[in-house]
Amino acid sequence: MRVKVLGSAAGGGFPQWNCACSNCSRLRQGTLKGKPRSQTQVAIGVGERWLLLDASPDLRWQIESTPELTPKPTENDPARQTPILGAVLTCADLDRVLGILLLREFQPFTIYVTDSVHRILSEDNSMFRMLHRTDRQVLWQPITPGKVFEVAGMPEIRCEPVAMAASYPEYVSAERRSQLARNEAVIGLRIEDTASARKMLYLPSLPQLDDALMQQISNCDLLLADSAFWDNEELVRVRGSGRSAKEMGHLPVSGPDGTLERLRSATRPQKVYIHINNTNPILDEASPEFKQVKKAGFTVARDGMEFEL
Amino acid sequence: MRVKVLGSAAGGGFPQWNCACSNCSRLRQGTLKGKPRSQTQVAIGVGERWLLLDASPDLRWQIESTPELTPKPTENDPARQTPILGAVLTCADLDRVLGILLLREFQPFTIYVTDSVHRILSEDNSMFRMLHRTDRQVLWQPITPGKVFEVAGMPEIRCEPVAMAASYPEYVSAERRSQLARNEAVIGLRIEDTASARKMLYLPSLPQLDDALMQQISNCDLLLADSAFWDNEELVRVRGSGRSAKEMGHLPVSGPDGTLERLRSATRPQKVYIHINNTNPILDEASPEFKQVKKAGFTVARDGMEFEL
Numbered sequence: 001m002r003v004k005v006l007g008s009a010a011g012g013g014f015p016q017w018n019c020a021c022s023n024c025s026r027l028r029q030g031t032l033k034g035k036p037r038s039q040t041q042v043a044i045g046v047g048e049r050w051l052l053l054d055a056s057p058d059l060r061w062q063i064e065s066t067p068e069l070t071p072k073p074t075e076n077d078p079a080r081q082t083p084i085l086g087a088v089l090t091c092a093d094l095d096r097v098l099g100i101l102l103l104r105e106f107q108p109f110t111i112y113v114t115d116s117v118h119r120i121l122s123e124d125n126s127m128f129r130m131l132h133r134t135d136r137q138v139l140w141q142p143i144t145p146g147k148v149f150e151v152a153g154m155p156e157i158r159c160e161p162v163a164m165a166a167s168y169p170e171y172v173s174a175e176r177r178s179q180l181a182r183n184e185a186v187i188g189l190r191i192e193d194t195a196s197a198r199k200m201l202y203l204p205s206l207p208q209l210d211d212a213l214m215q216q217i218s219n220c221d222l223l224l225a226d227s228a229f230w231d232n233e234e235l236v237r238v239r240g241s242g243r244s245a246k247e248m249g250h251l252p253v254s255g256p257d258g259t260l261e262r263l264r265s266a267t268r269p270q271k272v273y274i275h276i277n278n279t280n281p282i283l284d285e286a287s288p289e290f291k292q293v294k295k296a297g298f299t300v301a302r303d304g305m306e307f308e309l
Numbered sequence: 310m311r312v313k314v315l316g317s318a319a320g321g322g323f324p325q326w327n328c329a330c331s332n333c334s335r336l337r338q339g340t341l342k343g344k345p346r347s348q349t350q351v352a353i354g355v356g357e358r359w360l361l362l363d364a365s366p367d368l369r370w371q372i373e374s375t376p377e378l379t380p381k382p383t384e385n386d387p388a389r390q391t392p393i394l395g396a397v398l399t400c401a402d403l404d405r406v407l408g409i410l411l412l413r414e415f416q417p418f419t420i421y422v423t424d425s426v427h428r429i430l431s432e433d434n435s436m437f438r439m440l441h442r443t444d445r446q447v448l449w450q451p452i453t454p455g456k457v458f459e460v461a462g463m464p465e466i467r468c469e470p471v472a473m474a475a476s477y478p479e480y481v482s483a484e485r486r487s488q489l490a491r492n493e494a495v496i497g498l499r500i501e502d503t504a505s506a507r508k509m510l511y512l513p514s515l516p517q518l519d520d521a522l523m524q525q526i527s528n529c530d531l532l533l534a535d536s537a538f539w540d541n542e543e544l545v546r547v548r549g550s551g552r553s554a555k556e557m558g559h560l561p562v563s564g565p566d567g568t569l570e571r572l573r574s575a576t577r578p579q580k581v582y583i584h585i586n587n588t589n590p591i592l593d594e595a596s597p598e599f600k601q602v603k604k605a606g607f608t609v610a611r612d613g614m615e616f617e618l
Contacts, residue, residue, distance in 0.1 A: 016414060025380075239388070
């Protein structure tokens with residue numbers, strides 16, 4: 001199984017269109033030791049078949065920047081085709097689902113999603129009807145936290161949703177919220193390649209680390225973990241108001257209960273920080289924070305990185 | 310007034326993620342004489358203030374590729390800011406409106422839109438609530454075909470919506486459709502810089518050319534005109550089924566009633582073809598079709614082109 005990081009920034013990307021924070025400004029001026037990053041997007045591949053983990057708003061550019069994901073026509077193939085079999089959605093956040101609407105060009109594929117997130121998208125957002133203009137277009141496949149599911153066309157892969165203690169996005173109405181399962185709001189994904197028996201955990205939202213999750217992390221070979229913010233008040237300082245990292249469902253990297261300290265004991269997996277907000281100092285490779293993370297054995301994800309499991 | 314073309318392709322862009330037509334395949338292989346193009350997006354600027362015409366799904370990349378549109382902080386400015394004052398939406402098609410959701414980062418700006426399109430976005434798509442997380446975020450300003458409106462912060466500009474004979478997108482329900490004004494589905498924009506007294510017409514959807522519109526075209530200085538398809542059956546041939554160009558609300562470029570022939574008599578404006586579908590042979594600068602269009606005095610838009618009015 002190949003694991004490709006197509007995008008590694010949090011929502012808004014790096015730089016963010018309306019942000020003139022130190023990171024964004026220096027990146028635009030060319031004075032930052034660091035790279036631009038598109039919004040978090042991962043694809044896993046077996047042979048020439050690919051599955052998207054989430055669907056970022058940058059997906060069109062991310063696909064086109066990745067030759068493996070573009071059409072490979074042979075003589076008698078139809079002009080419209082793709083090596084992408086489907087996408088698993090981990091929540092209803094715009095930076096995880098908008099990319100689905102970019103794949104609306106009459107292309108058959110499968111979306112694996114909890115019933116609750118499916119209802120938000122298909123019942124509360126008429127634009128998703130663009131995925132159902134022909135009979136054979138998009139298939140929604142319900143998935144459930146704790147239950148392993150198979151990916152059509154990729155029998156080598158076993159995938160298990162892991163419920164995260166986080167809530168639905170702000171745009172979901174109170175009425176809709178009352179009808180949804182709490183444990184289906186945000187999931188992580190545990191993905192195993194049965195051929196190599198190697199496992200990855202994809203946790204782009206990490207609101208808390210309990211014992212059960214720590215055990216899963218200690219037993220995997222590759223961890224892609226949320227690192228939206230370095231500290232809890234980071235975004236409040238830039239914006240002048242708003243919610244803390246933890247209130248937004250993101251454990252910060254630093255501090256005694258931060259992921260850097262808490263994940264120290266997990267020695268088996270390769271640990272990769274992904275979903276990095278434009279304000280996070282680890283984007284600056286000359287910063288003490290970047291050096292601290294590297295010294296602790298973490299990799300800071302960049303667009304285009306690839307892992308083999 | 311500066312007119313910047315940030316994107317010039319039709320919906321899906323060029324190349325399109327799932328397309329292996331001759332144009333897309335040769336572009337990916339590097340054997341096409343032509344350039345990749347993002348989805349149609351125009352911005353008009355007066356001094357350092359900018360107004361978007363529509364909001365393409367590629368808007369994050371389009372803004373970041375255009376230094377004029379990125380934040381320019383001075384010492385005491387807040388970290389979050391933008392020179393973009395707002396956007397005018399010409400219809401509810403996904404390739405014209407999805408970009409609005411990319412501008413959701415608590416940034417105040419104004420959206421100029423017909424009441425009908427506003428209802429589709431805000432009443433039928435809960436995701437647009439992300440634009441209203443704080444009191445001072447997005448302001449929706451109703452506009453009406455035939456009525457000149459002013460753009461807040463750009464008093465030099467006069468803008469007039471021109472009703473086009475086209476319908477609402479496929480995702481709009483029959484019930485909602487029955488409540489909407491027919492002439493508000495798709496508009497073009499007539500924009501005048503009162504300082505220079507020069508006028509442009511922005512017509513990214515051109516379903517028909519009647520006498521009134523022909524007269525407006527003959528009286529403008531710059532025409533940005535829909536050129537989605539070269540001929541009426543172009544997309545049907547690639548997809549193997551589906552609707553013709555005219556059925557989709559796009560006059561083809563070629564043929565006796567095509568725009569190339571019909572616009573021949575308009576000699577005043579600089580004529581620019583925009584909103585070009587990935588299948589259109591004018592994207593291939595070695596093609597007879599490209600040469601025919603150039604010989605007739607048209608410019609084929611490219612991303613990054615700029616006009617001064």
